[in-house]
Amino acid sequence: MxxxxxxxxxxxxxxxxxxxxxxxxxxxxxxxxxxxxxxxxxxxxxxxxxxxxxxxxxxxxxxxxxxxxxxxxxxxxxxxxxxxxxxxxxxxxxxxxxxxxxxxxxxxxxxxxxxxxxxxxxxxxxxxxxxxxxxxxxxxFYADLIPAKRTRIGVKITRNDFCNNCGICETNCSMGAIKNGYTNKNCIRCLRCVTECPQKALEFKTLWFMKVYLTAxxxxxxxxxx
Ligand SMILES: Cc1cc2nc3c(=O)[nH]c(=O)nc-3n(C[C@H](O)[C@H](O)[C@H](O)COP(=O)(O)O)c2cc1C
Ligand code: SF4
Ligand code: SF4
CATH class of the missing domain: 3.40.50.360 (Flavodoxin domain)
Structure with a gap:
């Protein structure tokens, strides 16, 4: 197969x-x-x-x-x-x-x-x-230097008032890193929760140094x- x-x-x-x-x-x-x-x-x-x-x-x-x-x-x-x-x-x-x-x-x-x-x-x-x-x-050389933590610092996920606690983000997260729209330290910032939230209740924001790195x-x- x-x-x-x-x-x-x-x-x-x-x-x-x-x-x-x-x-x-x-x-x-x-x-x-x-x-x-x-x-x-x-x-x-x-x-x-x-x-x-x-x-x-x-x-x-x-x-x-x-x-x-x-x-x-x-x-x-x-x-x-x-x-x-x-x-x-x-x-x-x-x-x-x-x-x-x-x-x-x-x-x-x-x-x-x-x-x-x-x-x-x-x-x-x-x-x-x-x-x-x-x-x-x-x-x-820096690729293996706490990559997930570096990303968590550079990218923030926030929950807005549209959240109705449906739990879909929790079901979709393969890291066990979110509950009712609030992420924890296991989050790898894959953004799946942001993409799949039916209420558009999750938003992400990149910090300035991340923006500089990404566009250069x-x-x-x-x-x-x-
Ligand atoms: C946490 C994270 C780290 C990333 N690191 C890199 C990287 O090192 N190099 C790169 O070119 N793109 C990087 N990207 C961009 C993704 O590899 C790229 O946009 C990919 O196509 C996203 O696929 P997806 O939408 O299926 O998750 C990163 C994206 C995320 C979310
Ligand atoms: S999927 Fe969206 S609406 Fe549902 S609990 Fe998560 S953040 Fe809230
Ligand atoms: S960004 Fe990815 S790892 Fe983080 S809470 Fe959302 S689905 Fe889970």
Missing amino acids: NRLFYFSGSGKSKRFAEFLGKELKIEPEDLTKTKNFSANTSVIVFPVYCQNIPDPVVTFIEKLNTDKIAFAATYGRKSYGNVIEEAAELSGSEFIGGICVPCGHSFLSEPDDFEFSSVVKFVERIKNPHKAFCEPSHKD KRKNEVKLYL
Whole structure:
């Protein structure tokens, strides 16, 4: 059985997974909701967080039992670090390909802006799977320096008066980091709660130093590992 999984905060990786799903004729599955961890070939789509793999994705890769695996990382035109290499190592399954796709940054409320044409070779590889070369890349020395805490300081989530305590944010949060619209220290600022709140009761704000960092020196590279 071939399966396509995704993790998504602000919805960009989900939309990219939906695009891949159409090309591959596989229904994308939210990896935070699946109870079945077996597959022949798996594709995992996830966003880059602080040049790292988001924690829920790490946990999922460790549980997944698959013969072959491919990864697609969406990143916000800053840096993708070495997430594909780390994901391939973590999995231990036969690595058949990877891609880092530039798109809008979650914290800048940008459009997705995928370059679909660049994905053709990746899609072809999944259709005709064989072992890929995972070229080593590097991440910045500070990438592993309390990344979630740094993000929590730079990005604030606030609840407004529209909240009706429906609990949907709590159900959707894979980190157990929110209750009735109030986040706690487990929050990784994925923004899924903000995206999914039916009342639009959650808002996020980036602090000035984060804005400076986010808008400086962007890059638009599609990186293929085949
Ligand atoms: C907590 C967090 C950290 C991020 N770190 C990076 C990063 O290191 N480099 C980058 O280019 N984009 C970064 N981004 C942007 C996302 O990788 C990018 O917007 C991604 O497509 C979001 O996917 P999603 O909407 O599926 O969550 C970060 C976004 C978040 C929420
Ligand atoms: S999903 Fe929105 S309305 Fe519901 S509890 Fe959370 S913040 Fe409040
Ligand atoms: S509380 Fe934090 S970790 Fe949970 S969904 Fe919201 S932003 Fe993501």
